Amino acid sequence: MLNIGCHLSSARGYAAMGKEALSIDANIFQFFTRNPRGGEAKPLDLSDVEALCRILNENNFASVLAHAPYTLNLCSADSGIREFAQRILADDISRMEHIPQGMLNFHPGSHVKQGVEIGISLIAEALNKVLFSEQKTLVLLETMAGKGSEVGRNFEELAEIIKRVELNEKLGVCLDTCHVHDAGYDIVSSLDSVLEEFDKVIGLSRLKAIHLNDSKNPLGSHKDRHEVIGKGYIGLSALVNVINHPKLSHLPFYLETPNELPGYAEEIRLLRKNYRC
Numbered sequence: 001m002l003n004i005g006c007h008l009s010s011a012r013g014y015a016a017m018g019k020e021a022l023s024i025d026a027n028i029f030q031f032f033t034r035n036p037r038g039g040e041a042k043p044l045d046l047s048d049v050e051a052l053c054r055i056l057n058e059n060n061f062a063s064v065l066a067h068a069p070y071t072l073n074l075c076s077a078d079s080g081i082r083e084f085a086q087r088i089l090a091d092d093i094s095r096m097e098h099i100p101q102g103m104l105n106f107h108p109g110s111h112v113k114q115g116v117e118i119g120i121s122l123i124a125e126a127l128n129k130v131l132f133s134e135q136k137t138l139v140l141l142e143t144m145a146g147k148g149s150e151v152g153r154n155f156e157e158l159a160e161i162i163k164r165v166e167l168n169e170k171l172g173v174c175l176d177t178c179h180v181h182d183a184g185y186d187i188v189s190s191l192d193s194v195l196e197e198f199d200k201v202i203g204l205s206r207l208k209a210i211h212l213n214d215s216k217n218p219l220g221s222h223k224d225r226h227e228v229i230g231k232g233y234i235g236l237s238a239l240v241n242v243i244n245h246p247k248l249s250h251l252p253f254y255l256e257t258p259n260e261l262p263g264y265a266e267e268i269r270l271l272r273k274n275y276r277c
């Protein structure tokens with residue numbers, strides 16, 4: 001069974017997302033915990049969350065992935081911005097604690113002019129403040145395209161963050177196919193060796209989710225512009241290889257392609273048809 005879904009809007013509440021996912025034959029989905037540009041989230045409506053959990057249970061959903069605001073920067077040079085980011089991350093984790101199948105993904109951060117070494121140490125320091133031992137929510141670091149001064153542009157940077165976090169059993173990695181491709185990992189012609197490298201540097205047991213996207217730009221462009229499945233530089237056959245790869249086929253695949261619901265439904269149908277496992 002292919003675990004596939006897409007990014008959905010949380011504007012109409014949590015249970016509404018569960019229903020929307022069902023309507024497009026998805027058995028997982030991703031959503032922003034709040035305005036993707038940051039700021040306060042509405043207080044959690046626990047009866048709505050319960051209604052979602054019932055939908056997840058009754059329909060055997062595999063997992064739900066929350067995405068922290070992409071403006072969150074745990075390694076800003078400004079301590080006020082860092083503290084704000086920590087507070088948002090802590091709040092997002094506490095929200096996800098209500099969803100048993102929940103995970104939370106975030107972009108590690110941008111070091112701006114401080115250098116990657118300082119970026120990595122600030123991110124690890126923040127995670128050491130925010131993660132707590134009773135926490136059930138797995139927190140995922142996303143692989144980044146390396147635009148600007150993004151931390152997480154290669155597997156080594158993510159491994160280094162994980163290594164410095166005490167409660168790193170709470171950490172996993174979300175591999176974004178557009179991002180790793182734009183970062184220079186050739187998943188089109190050398191998927192096996194990219195995964196071997198991931199395993200050597202981070203460990204495949206850390207890999208908990210895939211963002212399945214095509215890319216508007218060529219290998220190594222460091223751009224991060226997502227394209228619909230099959231219309232970009234990665235292409236349908238390489239993405240079909242990703243979902244069918246024996247080391248990946250069990251993972252949840254989240255589409256973040258430029259689509260409205262009917263486009264996502266079409267991609268899900270296409271990928272289910274091409275799943276051979």
Ligand code: FE
Pocket residue numbers: 067070107142
């Ligand atoms: Fe992301």
Ligand code: FE
Pocket residue numbers: 142176211256
């Ligand atoms: Fe992504």
Ligand code: ZN
Pocket residue numbers: 176178179224225226
């Ligand atoms: Zn992206």
